[in-house]
Amino acid sequence: xxxxxxxxxxxxxxxxxxxxxxxxxxxxxxxxxxxxxxxxxxxxxxxxxxxxxxxxxxxxxxxxxxxxxxxxxxxxxxxxxxxxxxxxxxxxxxxxxxxxxxxxxxxxxxxxxxxxxxxxxxxxxxxxxxxxxxxxxxxxxxxxxxxxxxxxxxxxxxxxxxxxxxxxxxxxxxxxxxxxxxxxxxxxxxxxxxxxxxxxxxxxxxxxxxxxxxxxxxxxxxxxxxxxxxxxxxxxxxxxxxxxxxxxxxxxxxxxxxxxxxxxxxxxxxxxxxxxxxxxxxxxxxxxxxxxxxxxxxxxxxxxxxxxxxxxxxxxxxxxxxxxxxxxxxxxxxxxx
Numbered sequence: 507x508x509x510x511x512x513x514x515x516x517x518x519x520x521x522x523x524x525x526x527x528x529x530x531x532x533x534x535x536x537x538x539x540x541x542x543x544x545x546x547x548x549x550x551x552x553x554x555x556x557x558x559x560x561x562x563x564x565x566x567x568x569x570x571x572x573x574x575x576x577x578x579x580x581x582x583x584x585x586x587x588x589x590x591x592x593x594x595x596x597x598x599x600x601x602x603x604x605x606x607x608x609x610x611x612x613x614x615x616x617x618x619x620x621x622x623x624x625x626x627x628x629x630x631x632x633x634x635x636x637x638x639x640x641x642x643x644x645x646x647x648x649x650x651x652x653x654x655x656x657x658x659x660x661x662x663x664x665x666x667x668x669x670x671x672x673x674x675x676x677x678x679x680x681x682x683x684x685x686x687x688x689x690x691x692x693x694x695x696x697x698x699x700x701x702x703x704x705x706x707x708x709x710x711x712x713x714x715x716x717x718x719x720x721x722x723x724x725x726x727x728x729x730x731x732x733x734x735x736x737x738x739x740x741x742x743x744x745x746x747x748x749x750x751x752x753x754x755x756x757x758x759x760x761x762x763x764x765x766x767x768x769x770x771x772x773x774x775x776x777x778x779x780x781x782x783x784x785x786x787x788x789x790x791x792x793x794x795x796x797x798x799x800x801x802x803x804x805x806x807x808x809x810x811x812x813x814x815x816x817x818x819x820x821x822x823x824x825x826x827x828x829x830x831x832x833x834x835x836x837x838x839x840x841x842x843x
Contacts, residue, residue, distance in 0.1 A: 521638040525630070543701035625782060661803060668799045669792055675759030676712060676791070682755065683748050684708030687717050690743040691724070694736030712787055713775045718744055770794055 507527060511520035575587050636643070644662070651658040688703035707717035721744045729737030771791060778790020 517638060521634055524637050525634050528633070529630075539701055539705060543705055549698060664803060665796060665799055668795050671759070673788060673792060673795075675756060678759055679752055679755050680708050680711035683711040683717055683751050686748055686751070687711075687721050687740075687744065690740055691721075694728070694739050695733055709787075713772060717748065721748075770798065 507524050511523055514520075515523075571589070647662070648658045651661070684704050684707035687707040688700050691703055692700040706720060710717040710720060722741055725737040725740035725744070727737070728734075728740065771794070774790040774794035775787055776790075778786025778788075778793070780786070782789060
């Protein structure tokens with residue numbers, strides 16, 4: 507897009523339009539999903555408020571105490587009873603703890619929001635500079651690389667193939683898993699939580715732990731609170747369908763050479779998040795891919811050609827070796843399923 511625009515307008519204008527288009531492609535869908543999720547949360551909050559207004563707290567408290575005491579009486583060797591005083595003291599402690607937790611949460615939220623704005627501004631300026639000065643940066647990298655221009659071009663092509671395969675493939679898989687998980691929960695009786703759960707499960711699916719750490723307990727809770735078939739369906743969907751999406755889509759979206767080890771992916775994601783926040787979900791794996799690919803390329807070349815010095819024959823061999831690695835990765839990325 508930048509190259510096409512640059513032929514028709516100034517460099518600054520082309521870079522600005524390219525940056526705006528890139529941001530809109532991400533911001534518009536993300537904003538739409540967040541707005542819909544916010545609306546669902548507001549509706550859910552209104553529903554809870556109405557439920558609390560119509561609820562008899564005294565009757566509920568008495569029922570909870572009586573039920574708890576009946577359960578305690580049925581447990582052998584347990585001589586304990588729940589009283590009104592214990593409930594009141596426990597409620598006070600919970601309210602105090604909850605208040606302190608919420609205060610800390612909102613304080614952290616304000617700090618995170620300020621940090622998000624600052625990071626976003628820095629990201630926009632860096633993106634603009636990379637778009638505008640990208641060719642110059644590539645020339646600098648070629649000059650710094652002792653292997654020469656042609657080998658550097660092939661190396662950069664391989665790096666690009668690895669990053670596109672892993673990052674794009676991982677996000678497509680995460681979106682598919684998040685959509686199916688949230689859609690299943692919506693179909694079994696909770697459509698008002700679809701967009702909220704879609705955001706949460708998609709974010710969880712990016713890391714190797716997956717959305718199962720939320721979906722599986724949620725299915726159990728649904729079954730315990732009366733929606734037995736709903737809980738069973740949610741858990742079966744996750745075990746049978748959601749976990750196999752990765753096995754089906756990953757070979758088609760991510761070439762074998764571009765796949766990060768599970769431990770490396772987990773470390774890179776959480777290290778990126780702790781370093782620069784939510785942008786680290788993308789930047790962390792990207793840096794890890796850069797490191798791993800650099801080591802792999804140089805080890806492959808060194809292993810296969812240890813006895814040849816970097817004269818003309820050696821350079822020709824290295825060129826052929828890196829070209830084959832690059833073409834292999836690119837072919838797997840562009841191969842149609």
